Amino acid sequence: MNFTFAELVQLIFSGVALGMIYALLAFGYNITFSTSRTLNFSQGDFLMLGAFISYTIILHITGKRLPPSWLVWALALVAAATLGGLLAIILQQVAIKPALKTGSDVSWILATISLGIIAKNVAERIWGTDDYPVRSPLGSDLWSLFGGKLNIDPRELMIIVAAALIMVGFEFFRRKSLLGKAVTAVAADKDAAALMGINVPVVIAFSFIVSCAIAAMGGVLVGPLTFVSASMGALLGVKAYAVSVIGGLQSGLGVIAGGLILGLSEQLTARFVSTGYKDTPGFIILILILLLKPDGLFGKAAVKKV
Amino acid sequence: MFKHLLSLLPVVAVATAVSAQEPIKIGIIGPFTGGSSPMGVSMRDGARLAAKEINASGGVLGRKIELVERDDTATNERGAQLTQELIESQKVVAIAGFINTGVAKASVRYPLEKKVPCIINVATGIIVNEYFKDADGKDQDNYLFSISLNDTIQSDVIVSEAVDKKGYKKIAILADDTNYGQSGRGFVESELKKRNITAVYTGKFKIKDTDMTPQLQEARAAGAECLIVYGIGPENAQIANGRKKIGWNVPMYGSWTMSMSNYIDNAGPNGEGTFLAQAFIQDAAKSDKQKKFIADYQKEYKPEEGRIPSAMSAAQGYDSVYLYAAAIKQAGKAEPAAIRDALESLKGSIEGVSTTYNNPFSKTDHIALKRPAGQLGMIKDGRIAPASK
Numbered sequence: 001m002n003f004t005f006a007e008l009v010q011l012i013f014s015g016v017a018l019g020m021i022y023a024l025l026a027f028g029y030n031i032t033f034s035t036s037r038t039l040n041f042s043q044g045d046f047l048m049l050g051a052f053i054s055y056t057i058i059l060h061i062t063g064k065r066l067p068p069s070w071l072v073w074a075l076a077l078v079a080a081a082t083l084g085g086l087l088a089i090i091l092q093q094v095a096i097k098p099a100l101k102t103g104s105d106v107s108w109i110l111a112t113i114s115l116g117i118i119a120k121n122v123a124e125r126i127w128g129t130d131d132y133p134v135r136s137p138l139g140s141d142l143w144s145l146f147g148g149k150l151n152i153d154p155r156e157l158m159i160i161v162a163a164a165l166i167m168v169g170f171e172f173f174r175r176k177s178l179l180g181k182a183v184t185a186v187a188a189d190k191d192a193a194a195l196m197g198i199n200v201p202v203v204i205a206f207s208f209i210v211s212c213a214i215a216a217m218g219g220v221l222v223g224p225l226t227f228v229s230a231s232m233g234a235l236l237g238v239k240a241y242a243v244s245v246i247g248g249l250q251s252g253l254g255v256i257a258g259g260l261i262l263g264l265s266e267q268l269t270a271r272f273v274s275t276g277y278k279d280t281p282g283f284i285i286l287i288l289i290l291l292l293k294p295d296g297l298f299g300k301a302a303v304k305k306v
Numbered sequence: 307m308f309k310h311l312l313s314l315l316p317v318v319a320v321a322t323a324v325s326a327q328e329p330i331k332i333g334i335i336g337p338f339t340g341g342s343s344p345m346g347v348s349m350r351d352g353a354r355l356a357a358k359e360i361n362a363s364g365g366v367l368g369r370k371i372e373l374v375e376r377d378d379t380a381t382n383e384r385g386a387q388l389t390q391e392l393i394e395s396q397k398v399v400a401i402a403g404f405i406n407t408g409v410a411k412a413s414v415r416y417p418l419e420k421k422v423p424c425i426i427n428v429a430t431g432i433i434v435n436e437y438f439k440d441a442d443g444k445d446q447d448n449y450l451f452s453i454s455l456n457d458t459i460q461s462d463v464i465v466s467e468a469v470d471k472k473g474y475k476k477i478a479i480l481a482d483d484t485n486y487g488q489s490g491r492g493f494v495e496s497e498l499k500k501r502n503i504t505a506v507y508t509g510k511f512k513i514k515d516t517d518m519t520p521q522l523q524e525a526r527a528a529g530a531e532c533l534i535v536y537g538i539g540p541e542n543a544q545i546a547n548g549r550k551k552i553g554w555n556v557p558m559y560g561s562w563t564m565s566m567s568n569y570i571d572n573a574g575p576n577g578e579g580t581f582l583a584q585a586f587i588q589d590a591a592k593s594d595k596q597k598k599f600i601a602d603y604q605k606e607y608k609p610e611e612g613r614i615p616s617a618m619s620a621a622q623g624y625d626s627v628y629l630y631a632a633a634i635k636q637a638g639k640a641e642p643a644a645i646r647d648a649l650e651s652l653k654g655s656i657e658g659v660s661t662t663y664n665n666p667f668s669k670t671d672h673i674a675l676k677r678p679a680g681q682l683g684m685i686k687d688g689r690i691a692p693a694s695k
Contacts, residue, residue, distance in 0.1 A: 010551075
């Protein structure tokens, strides 16, 4: 097997970028799971909607061929996050709240999946079923290092940096701010938190808003790298779920480790074993973790009180 | 007075016969949504344009042509189902269409069983002359015709350029895992074999794969001097983009699907200079017929920047309807078996957009386009140009 060091670095870099996208979505799963013990299984479709919002905004302001300015891009990011947050309120009211009242596990799973399917159909009606390119404010030219030996894709770098900032930023917010502490309190013990005067439903709604807004921002980040299409979210959503299980559904930043494991294993397997098997090792790891450490690598045991 | 009226009668009778006569139904099937839609929509619009022109000039045998359009969404099962529906419920007398090789292969048993002529106007991986025998090797009535540039020709166009002309010996092949990609890979490999060459690397990818870095790195590690790809627009674009990413600038050749707008747009500058097999190039239109076709298409459908999403598909969709019109006229009736017999013995020369059809089909050969129809194109300034000799 012959390969150069630069190739290996490049593969690792792409794997890390992929892993950070998984981690970002998985982080969203974790936030809502910690407060409400429910997940939004349409996270991938929120990512897709965010990507389409950025596509539309950039297309209308900047046009098809030019990279957008940072200002336009920031506008797209804020718009995507806002839309994600607004839709999250609907999702939370329609799919989660009734389920929490009845205590039924099946209903929120089905309801969030259904909303994802609806979102995909709506996107197909509005934007069609084709794949569309989105330009990144960094352009698509590669950054050449070491005299052209190593080429770095700036869009991948942006994913890594932005995803890390979003996740670390939220962790910081959770630890330092009052609302953040309320989230932690509800995650730790819902009943005790309620007794201490925390408005639990509001905290749960807030966690969904944050989770969906993060997913939509993820769409703005991956769009330039993968093309935007109505079906782009489905597989990402599933893989991110695997990542949050590997990292641990209660693990906070543990999802980053989970994301990196899946992203890197995909890239390295595709290169050194076979592209046909690229998803296999990640899911073998998932099964092993479910068998040996069901709460994930960094998870705390989720106690289910009866 | 009475005599006058009587003499008018036949005229009235003929007039009512024309308007009351049922239209001739022709089925049009292809993907009008999804990643293959630039081809499907262009084919359909080309066919619509032809039907409109024919009907405006009085129709065929005094009857209008009615196109019954079906979106197969590029899925095999759906294609098969809709083909059956076209034949059995819609009672079409002929079918034109099929963009995706897999869909075509899954669907053609209905026209064969029900003996309804079917012109495959875009799909390139299905070799219709193989259907003179059935699966058991027995002779069967072949109702399938093709006016596409099939993959045996395309792979020859590509390989003769890369190997015979440019002299590359180390070749990497990347193909998607659909029927189209894998049968195309097979044709490329057999063209290479004729020249005593085995590919140094053969890779696979899936529809919707977004990162081709590993395959490309492996191809480069194998020492490939050029890259031949067999896939459709979006994934081919990811290959062109990935090639740029790893800084690997070997020439890239591909089948005609690289003419799709979603390849050219999604690859952007990274697609510039890539080569592809073509039968008809919009910007190289020469004959008046071709120029008029392009002008009419642009006027009717207003494609973005005047660029037909897939010009070859549009031309072939248009031609297939005209071939049916000619066959029906020659047969004197719009019945499936008669249309097939007429197609096999078409008289005169029919000027189409993609080529001029002189005896395009015979009783033993149902493939209209031959090797000389294939030419090499390249992507230049976001459009397709003939590759400079």
